[in-house]
Amino acid sequence: MAERVLDVRNLKTSFHTAYGLIPAVDGVSFHVDKGETLGVVGESGCGKSVTALSVMRLVPEPPGVIEQGEILFEGKNLLSFSEHQMRRIRGNEIAMIFQEPLTSLNPVYTIGDQIAEAIMLHQGLSQAKAIGRSIEMLRLVGIPLPERRVRAYPFELSGGMRQRVMIAMGLSCNPSVLIADEPTTALDVTIQAQILRLMRQLKQEMGMAILLITHDLGVVAEMAQRVVVMYAGKIVEEAPVAFLFRRPWHPYTAGLLASIPQLDVERKRLHVIKGTVPNLADMPEGCRFNPRCPYADDQCRAYEPELQERDGRKVRCWHPLSQDEEGTSK
Amino acid sequence: MNTYVATGKNEKRPAKSKAYAAIVWHEFKKNKGALIGLGLVIFFISIGLLAPYISPHDPLLMNQANRLQPPSITHWLGTDEHGRDLMSRIIHGARISTTVGVVAVLIAGVGGVTLGLTAGYWKSADAIIMTMIDLLMAFPFLLLAIGIVSILGPSLTNTMIAVGIGGIAGYCRVTRAEVLRVRELEFVEAAHALGYSNARIILNHILPNVLAPIIVMVTLTLGSSILGAAALSFLGLGAQPPQPEWGFMLNSARSFVMRAWWYSVFPGLAIMLMVLGFNMLGDGLRDALDPRLKNMM
Numbered sequence: 001m002a003e004r005v006l007d008v009r010n011l012k013t014s015f016h017t018a019y020g021l022i023p024a025v026d027g028v029s030f031h032v033d034k035g036e037t038l039g040v041v042g043e044s045g046c047g048k049s050v051t052a053l054s055v056m057r058l059v060p061e062p063p064g065v066i067e068q069g070e071i072l073f074e075g076k077n078l079l080s081f082s083e084h085q086m087r088r089i090r091g092n093e094i095a096m097i098f099q100e101p102l103t104s105l106n107p108v109y110t111i112g113d114q115i116a117e118a119i120m121l122h123q124g125l126s127q128a129k130a131i132g133r134s135i136e137m138l139r140l141v142g143i144p145l146p147e148r149r150v151r152a153y154p155f156e157l158s159g160g161m162r163q164r165v166m167i168a169m170g171l172s173c174n175p176s177v178l179i180a181d182e183p184t185t186a187l188d189v190t191i192q193a194q195i196l197r198l199m200r201q202l203k204q205e206m207g208m209a210i211l212l213i214t215h216d217l218g219v220v221a222e223m224a225q226r227v228v229v230m231y232a233g234k235i236v237e238e239a240p241v242a243f244l245f246r247r248p249w250h251p252y253t254a255g256l257l258a259s260i261p262q263l264d265v266e267r268k269r270l271h272v273i274k275g276t277v278p279n280l281a282d283m284p285e286g287c288r289f290n291p292r293c294p295y296a297d298d299q300c301r302a303y304e305p306e307l308q309e310r311d312g313r314k315v316r317c318w319h320p321l322s323q324d325e326e327g328t329s330k
Numbered sequence: 331m332n333t334y335v336a337t338g339k340n341e342k343r344p345a346k347s348k349a350y351a352a353i354v355w356h357e358f359k360k361n362k363g364a365l366i367g368l369g370l371v372i373f374f375i376s377i378g379l380l381a382p383y384i385s386p387h388d389p390l391l392m393n394q395a396n397r398l399q400p401p402s403i404t405h406w407l408g409t410d411e412h413g414r415d416l417m418s419r420i421i422h423g424a425r426i427s428t429t430v431g432v433v434a435v436l437i438a439g440v441g442g443v444t445l446g447l448t449a450g451y452w453k454s455a456d457a458i459i460m461t462m463i464d465l466l467m468a469f470p471f472l473l474l475a476i477g478i479v480s481i482l483g484p485s486l487t488n489t490m491i492a493v494g495i496g497g498i499a500g501y502c503r504v505t506r507a508e509v510l511r512v513r514e515l516e517f518v519e520a521a522h523a524l525g526y527s528n529a530r531i532i533l534n535h536i537l538p539n540v541l542a543p544i545i546v547m548v549t550l551t552l553g554s555s556i557l558g559a560a561a562l563s564f565l566g567l568g569a570q571p572p573q574p575e576w577g578f579m580l581n582s583a584r585s586f587v588m589r590a591w592w593y594s595v596f597p598g599l600a601i602m603l604m605v606l607g608f609n610m611l612g613d614g615l616r617d618a619l620d621p622r623l624k625n626m627m
Contacts, residue, residue, distance in 0.1 A: 056522075058522055089525065090522070098516050098520055099516075100516045103517060104516040104519075104520045105517055105520075106517045106538075108538040108539055117526075121526065
């Protein structure tokens with residue numbers, strides 16, 4: 001079995017609000033193997049970003065608090081680390097890239113200085129060597145004329161270029177895990193494809209694991225080996241990517257897949273999942289998806305299902321779709 | 331306000347590049363008032379620096395035979411009640427006023443910016459620091475300065491300290507407000523994700539991004555600090571005789587207003603022109619450095 005770089009177990013991250021302590025991530029478990037890409041999908045507010053921030057221990061405290069769980073990075077529990085130890089992990093062992101390449105770079109420094117700062121801090125290189133390594137990284141992420149660009153300020157670069165710089169910065173210290181939080185959402189489609197291709201290629205060259213957080217199923221299909229689908233702070237389905245797309249088990253996943261507009265099917269209206277994500281402070285009884293689920297029955301409204309494992313995939317549903325279709329239950 | 335849009339406009343800000351300096355200078359040049367201000371400031375700073383070489387007489391040399399002489403060829407601006415040359419005293423006063431202004435602003439700036447960075451960055455420190463600042467602001471500036479000087483004792487040094495402390499609140503508020511905006515930008519989050527320490531994030535990443543309004547504030551408060559120090563000296567709490575301080579000269583001139591107009595007019599004019607110069611320079615610099623602020627301040 002492949003080496004587990006990151007193993008998150010039963011993570012619960014809550015926030016203090018006017019309504020009390022509200023869990024944003026509630027008992028989430030997943031793992032990422034070496035060289036693997038795990039996609040985490042879900043609507044806005046389902047807890048994907050909070051999960052990512054929890055792994056980095058960057059949830060603002062207060063109001064946030066990681067209530068329980070374990071985050072094992074190469075076997076060590078990050079939740080037991082001191083802030084000081086954590087700083088050596090961040091950027092060095094686990095790197096993160098963000099959604100907004102336009103504002104993720106400091107406008108007053110050249111990009112070379114910014115990449116070099118991380119390298120000097122974590123690898124203890126001299127400034128000259130760190131700048132040399134920055135140029136190397138810029139070349140690696142496909143920035144033309146890296147010797148000149150290294151002296152450019154962020155405003156001199158386009159959005160796609162800046163995201164490449166962010167990737168270069170994230171990878172400059174050879175991390176084992178790269179957390180990408182919506183890395184392509186702010187970019188236009190052609191640039192998206194370039195950035196995704198770049199990330200895939202770099203993953204192969206450098207052998208890191210990627211935790212890819214996105215709401216875009218297309219990105220997941222292209223990048224990930226396995227997918228975790230989150231809904232209202234919980235994992236509702238986990239499966240290898242091909243299985244998930246061919247045959248989703250959870251009605252929510254099925255709804256998400258049906259919502260993707262298809263060019264070859266003529267349709268007057270786009271498919272939508274009725275309703276909205278429930279307020280975290282006011283969760284429905286039973287299955288959290290039941291008010292929006294076309295298949296919900298009394299059992300769904302009364303009892304919350306567990307995440308059940310079968311055939312190498314997991315689903316949190318009383319009536320998984322596959323069984324309906326195959327007629328094995330109900 | 332939408333921070334995203336705001337930073338989009340900030341993109342002209344990288345203060346190091348030559349092109350940026352050229353843009354600022356180009357903007358600055360268009361403003362007549364700013365150029366006049368710059369001229370006045372340069373004028374007063376140069377006469378302050380060159381005071382020992384350009385003043386026609388010894389500013390401290392008394393000559394009772396020459397008391398309260400009106401302006402003449404030998405004493406261009408007349409003499410005071412001890413027969414000292416007024417022009418020489420005003421020239422040396424420029425040196426004192428500039429120093430007082432700079433030192434007071436330095437105290438206010440360093441203190442205020444440090445407090446502002448702390449309050450803006452750490453929410454836990456915010457309430458304590460801002461309550462203190464609010465308390466500080468509850469006192470009228472002059473009353474506060476008088477209080478501090480009466481505790482420390484009247485002298486020029488203590489005037490600088492008093493005026494400096496009085497200016498802390500303004501710097502703290504401006505810095506804090508800017509930090510609150512900048513700390514939410516993604517590059518700060520990215521800096522955390524790169525494992526940077528709080529000190530590194532504050533000094534290397536937040537401070538350079540909040541500097542523009544602080545620079546503007548320096549030029550604007552230089553004028554008011556000079557005025558404040560002159561006011562304290564006028565009240566006898568600052569410069570002590572025989573130091574040729576403008577505010578104190580005005581105080582001495584009070585008794586002779588009817589007999590020797592030049593004695594109160596010229597030091598008063600000097601204070602007015604210097605403060606005016608700094609204020610016009612500050613306004614111009616503000617408009618040139620940050621066009622967004624034109625409509626805000």
